[in-house]
Every structure is written in structure tokens, then in C-alpha cells.
Amino acid sequence: MLHVVRVLAVFLVPAGANNEATGRPFDHGTHEQMWDRQLQVATGQDKENEKREVEREEFGHEGQGVAYTLLGISAFAMMTVYLVHWNDDDVRRYAWEVLSIAISTFTSLFGFRNIQTWLSYMLELEADSGATCVLAYLLFLIWFGLLHAVIGFSAGLLCSNIDESELEFEDWVVEDSLLTADKELVDPDRIVFKRWGRAIATDYDGFPIFCRHRNLAMELIEGRLRSWAVFMSHMTAFAASNAGVKLLHLPFFRDNAACSLPASLGNGEQLLAALRGRLAVVLHLLLEFLLFRTVEILSCRGKPDKMVDVFFDACDDVELDVLGLSASYLLSFVFAFAITGSQSNFEFYQRPSTISLTTAFEIFVIGLAFLALSTALVVMWKGRPNEPMWRTKVRELLQSALALVFSWCTLHAIRWTTVDLCKKHVISLLPASLVVLICCALTTSTVAFAVILPLDKIQDCVRHAGGSGRIFKQVIIALGVIVGVSWEPIFDMAVKVAAHEHAWPEQTRLILSMALVFILLPAWRRFVLSKQLGYAALRTERRSKTFLLKDQDVVMAEPSKIQDGRGCSLLR
Incomplete structure (x- = not known):
């Protein structure tokens, strides 16, 4: 608009015209000078119109997205700050645990997806092919080996910089x-x-x-195991889940797994089809189980017994993480397949014509049923003194996997609800747009963190009931997974948008994603995980009364003092 006025001013004023006030001819000068003179002779109405033109606002989709992001993230951040500083130790502990699990889950899933996408692009593999399935299982084996190498380093067995004598003092x-x-x-x-x-x-x-x-040496080992080992276990779990999905996408299982519901078992052919669909999940979990059994035959001769015990204890913990996450993911995948009759991919994307609010409600109810089943299992199946190790592992694995099914089913329900609302034009945006993804993540995270307060009230009422601590622990883990996975598509889309205009978009996307992962991991370990471990250690010490085994009241003699040359008192 301003450029148009300037051009018209140049052409409408004659070259030989005189200034009426001075009688001197006009000196056109530069366009900026001409524009200044036009503003001087403009009327008050013209100035008002120009002011309105400059201050005029346009409310588009981009502006709405920025506004939603700014307001939503600010409100969510303030709510998180309030919860981690709540006037209740249990609420603080729950908030830090949900936040820590969410960040670790998000970081591992984000890193794995971008690495897997880059490898698929470089190898130019077709989707749902046998080569893609082979690549997925090869990646799973690589992550499995890296996981145990990281555990060995964290426990002090590989490249150890910790003296054995430091473990006892x-x-x-x-x-x-x-x-x-x-x-x-x-x-x-x-x-x-x-x-x-x-x-x-x-x-x-x-x-x-x-x-x-x-014991600083043991705290260093524990910090490594709870950070790098947990991160790698989540990466391995997502690699295992992706491999299982690729296996289910093979024609032999893809064409028959839709008959997995018990209601469809009407004849022998349908029974065989259902067995094929379930056979893929069983074979995949059996492979994971056998891989972890091979780790038990490792020999650690010549290493300190305490480090060896820490290594195998950590292997047991990551086994529960990997098997629990992958088994729960594949179970929710099969349920989603059975409800809709259509397979989704690893990112939960499904054909819009196969989903609706009804299917979203159905899979959410299934998730609630599995959460109730996990709760009942905790109450009814309790540990016994001197029970076999395999019995303890099976019980903890079932409790963890059943609770995590609730997480994946809830994420399916949220995604399907969003797609159905966009399909019916209730939301005038695409389901994969950043605005929709941010709104979904903010809503999901707000609800998940808000659940902490009633959970704390319920725990106060049933504090003395057997198994209540284990139940709430599983619920907190499920909430953390929901929050972490809901934020991952947003950052994945943001990295994709930032890299698409570069000459090498896939390589740029990988570099940006890895930079984000390496920025988040140290910050998570130092500022979030340390808080989670601190509250957990305080709770364990308070319940076990181990502090009573420490030394009793001892009043030390006043230390002697010396004077340095500057007159400051120093203690010997």
C-alpha cells in the first residue's frame, strides 16, 4: 500500500510544477523525501487511514498456532512448576517421576524414529516388505548389544574408572x-x-x-544405570516394537490377524487365521526372552563381586522394561487391528475411514480393563519369601505389561478421536498439523498431571493396604509414557519442517534430531532424574529405617583454627 502511494505521488506531480507556498519548483529528490512531503500535506483523515493500515491485524492459521502454543505451553509449564513444589512430598515425588519418565520415553522414541527413518531412506526399502522386516530385526539386535555394553560400562565392568576399594566406603x-x-x-x-x-x-x-x-562410587554407578541404561532400554524396546510391527505387516500375518477377536472364531479357517495373528506376537516375544537368557551365561571372572551383582540386577531391570514396553505395544496393536480391521503403522497412523468415536471409546475401555486387571494382579498375586526368581520376573512382567497396555490404548483413542473430529470438520485443520498435535499433547499432559492430585488422596486412604505402592507405581509409569509419547510427534514434525528446505533434508533432519537428543539427555539426568532418585531414596530410607543403623549422637570437639597471612580463619 505504501509503495503504491509513493509511485502515484511521483507520476501525478508534474515535473515543472511550482510549490504554491514558496514559488520554487519542486525538487523530487528520492522516493523517501517525496513520501515525507506527501505525509506533510496529507489531511488528518489520511493520517488516520494510514495509521489503521499499519496497525491492521490478520488472524490466520499461523497466528492461531503461535497463540495456542504460547498460551498452552506457558500454562502447562506453570502447572508443572506448581506440582513439583506442591505442599506434599508424595505429590512432588509423583510429579518428578511422571516428568522423568515422560522425558526419557520421549527422547528415546524421538531418537529411534529419526534413526530408523534415515536408514530406511538411505537403503531405499519398500514399506511392508521382507527386507524392511529384516532391517528392523537387525536394528533390534544392534540396540540389544549396545544396551548391554552400556550396562557393562555403567556398572564398572567395561573401561572402569572406579577403584574397587571405593565401593565399600x-x-x-x-x-x-x-x-x-x-x-x-x-x-x-x-x-x-x-x-x-x-x-x-x-x-x-x-x-x-x-x-x-x-557412597559416591555407588551413586555414580546408579546414576549411570538410571540414565544411560534406561535410555538405551527404551530405545531397545521401541526397536523391538517396530520389529514386531514389521513382522505383523508381512502378508502371512497381515491378511489373517484381523480375525483376532474371539467373536470371529466361528469355524476352523477363522481359528487358524487368529492363531496366525497371535503367532507373530508369541514368536517375537519368545525371541526377546531367549536373547535375555543368553546374557545370563556371560562370565565376569576377575571382576569385583559387587559390580557383577549390579550388572546382572540391571540386566533384570532392563529385561522388564524391554519386554513390558514391547509386549504392551504389540497387544494394543493387535486390539486396534481387531477393532478397525485395518493395520496401523508404528506411529499409530490409520486409515480415517476405519476409525470413529465409537472405535476410540472401545479401545479406551479395553485399556481401562487391562489397567484394572493389572491392579487386581498386584492385589491377588503377591510375592512370597524365598520364591523362585522366574516367578518374581513373570509376576512383575505381567503387572508392568498390563498397565502399559492402558497407555498405548489411550494414545490410540486420542489419535482416533482427533482424526474423527477433523474428518467431520469439527476441527477445521488436518490431523497431522502442528496446531492439532500441540493441542492434543497439551490436553493429554494436563490431564495426566492433574490425575496426580486425586491419586495422592487415594493413596492416603489406602496407605496400609497391601500392594498399594506397587499399584500407584504402575499408574505413574503409565501416565509418564502417555505424556512422553504424546509430545514426540510434535518435535518430529518440527524437525521435519525445519529440514525440508535444505539440500539434504533427510541428513539435516537426522542431525537436528540427534542434537536435540544430546541436549535433552544431560539436562534430564542432571536436573530431573536427580530429583526423582532423591525422592525415591528418601522414601526408601524413611520406610526401611536404615538411618537408625548409622552412628548415634556425637558432638565433636571444636576444630582448631589457624590464621593465614590475610587474617582469614581456616579449619584444619
């Missing part, structure tokens, strides 16, 4: 998160009072600082 360290010296060693001569593993020492200025007796 505890040191006095600063325990004050407000100080930069937090977790630094304290000279025992500075301690003036100690009891039950806690102490009060003084710094160079005589200011009191709180200390604690801690």
Missing part, C-alpha cells in the same frame, strides 16, 4: 542444593555434630553447612 559430602559445592567432599575435621548419617560442619568463615554420609 562412604564419605562426608555437602548436602545443600543451593550451594555450588553440593556433593563435594568435606574434611571430617570440620564436622561439629553428626547423627544418623547426617552432620553439620563449618566452612572457612564458620558458617554451618549440612553434610551427609554417602
